[in-house]
Amino acid sequence: xxxxxxxxxxxxxxxxxxxxxxxxxxxxxxxxxxxxxxxxxxxxxxxxxxxxxxxxxxxxxxxxxxxxxxxxxxxxxxxxxxxxxxxxxxxxxxxxxxxxxxxxxxxxxxxxxxxxxxxxxxxxxxxxxxxxxxxxxxxxxxxxxxxxxxxxxxxxxxxxxxxxxxxxxxxxxxxxxxxxxxxxxxxxxxxxxxxxxxxxxxxxxxxxxxxxxxxxxxxxxxxxxxxxxxxxxxxxxxxxxxxxxxxxxxxxxxxxxxxxxxxxxxxxxxxxxxxxxxxxxxxxxxxxxxxxxxxxxxxxxxxxxxxxxxxxxxxxxxxxxxxxxxxxxxxxxxxxxxxxxxxxxxxxxx
Numbered sequence: 503x504x505x506x507x508x509x510x511x512x513x514x515x516x517x518x519x520x521x522x523x524x525x526x527x528x529x530x531x532x533x534x535x536x537x538x539x540x541x542x543x544x545x546x547x548x549x550x551x552x553x554x555x556x557x558x559x560x561x562x563x564x565x566x567x568x569x570x571x572x573x574x575x576x577x578x579x580x581x582x583x584x585x586x587x588x589x590x591x592x593x594x595x596x597x598x599x600x601x602x603x604x605x606x607x608x609x610x611x612x613x614x615x616x617x618x619x620x621x622x623x624x625x626x627x628x629x630x631x632x633x634x635x636x637x638x639x640x641x642x643x644x645x646x647x648x649x650x651x652x653x654x655x656x657x658x659x660x661x662x663x664x665x666x667x668x669x670x671x672x673x674x675x676x677x678x679x680x681x682x683x684x685x686x687x688x689x690x691x692x693x694x695x696x697x698x699x700x701x702x703x704x705x706x707x708x709x710x711x712x713x714x715x716x717x718x719x720x721x722x723x724x725x726x727x728x729x730x731x732x733x734x735x736x737x738x739x740x741x742x743x744x745x746x747x748x749x750x751x752x753x754x755x756x757x758x759x760x761x762x763x764x765x766x767x768x769x770x771x772x773x774x775x776x777x778x779x780x781x782x783x784x785x786x787x788x789x790x791x792x793x794x795x796x797x798x799x800x801x802x803x804x805x806x807x808x809x810x811x812x813x814x815x816x817x818x819x820x821x822x823x824x825x826x827x828x829x830x831x832x833x834x835x836x837x838x839x840x841x842x843x844x845x846x847x848x849x850x851x852x
Contacts, residue, residue: 614675635804735832751792781810
C-alpha cells in the first residue's frame with residue numbers, strides 16, 4: 503500500500519509537473535507583458551507631457567513676441583472722460599498728424615448750435631453747439647490752439663455769450679435751411695475760397711421736415727451728394743466728413759431712410775479717389791423741442807466727430823492751401839452724375 507501510495511504520488515507528480523510548468527510560464531509571460539505595457543504607457547505619457555510643455559512654451563513666447571512687436575496703447579495725462587471720441591487703448595496722436603487744421607463746420611441750425619446752453623436761445627441764435635466741445639477735444643490730442651482755425655461766414659457779435667466762450671466761432675450753420683440753400687449760402691459768400699482742409703457736414707434735418715415737390719425728401723441724399731461734389735470741385739484736396747443726422751422725433755422714419763443711403767454716397771466718392779468719410783450721429787436724441795440736441799447731445803456729437811477724425815488715414819490731411827479769389831465752375835458740369843437741381847441755381851441769385 504505504501505508502495506502503491508508512493509507510486510501513485512510519484513505518478514501524480516509526473517503528470518502534474520508539465521501543467522505546473524505551463525501555468526508558471528504563462529504567469530511569467532503575463533507579468534512581463536504587463537510590465538512592458540506599463541513601461542510603454544509611462545513612456546508615452548512622458549512624451550505627451552513633454553510635447554505639451556514645449557507647445558505651451560512656444561505659444562507663450564509667440565504671444566510675448568506679438569505683444570512686444572504690436573502697437574502699445576498709450577494714454578494721455580488727462581482723464582479719459584476729458585477725451586471724448588478717443589477709444590481706450592488708442593494712441594493719442596494729434597489730429598492731422600501735426601498739420602494745421604482749417605475747419606469748416608457746415609449745416610443747419612444744429613451746426614450753428616441752436617438751443618445749446620452757452621448761447622442765446624432765439625431764432626437768430628448762433629451759439630457753440632458741438633463746436634466748442636470738439637475744439638477742446640482736438641486740442642486734447644496735442645493740437646495747439648494756434649493750429650486750429652474754424653472758418654465760415656457766420657460770426658456772432660464780439661460781445662455775444664457764444665463768442666466769449668469760443669472766440670474762434672466762425673461756422674456755416676444756417677438755421678431752417680435745406681441742403682441746397684445751405685450750399686447756396688456758402689457759394690454766395692465764397693467761403694470755400696478760404697480752402698479748408700477739413701469739412702464737417704451735418705445737413706438734411708430740414709429736408710426731412712419739409713418735402714416740396716421740387717426738392718422731395720426722398721432725394722435729399724442726392725442733394726447732399728451734389729453738395730459734396732461741389733466742395734470737392736472747389737477744394738479737391740480737402741477731407742470731407744459727412745454724417746448721419748441726429749434723431750428726429752417729428753420725422754424719424756424719413757431720417758432713417760436718409761441715413762441708410764449715406765454709406766453708399768461715401769463709397770462712391772472714395773472709389774473716385776476723394777477723401778470722404780462718414781460720421782454717425784444717428785443715436786443722438788433731440789432735446790425738448792424734438793429737433794435740436796441739448797448740451798449733452800452736443801457733447802455726444804463732438805464725441806462722434808472725434809471718432810471719425812481719429813479714423814482719418816495718415817497723410818490724408820495736408821497743410822491748408824492759400825486762399826484763392828476765383829471759384830471753379832462745377833455744378834453745371836454735364837458729365838457730373840449729380841447735377842444740381844434748378845432750386846440751387848435760383849438760390850445763388852436770391
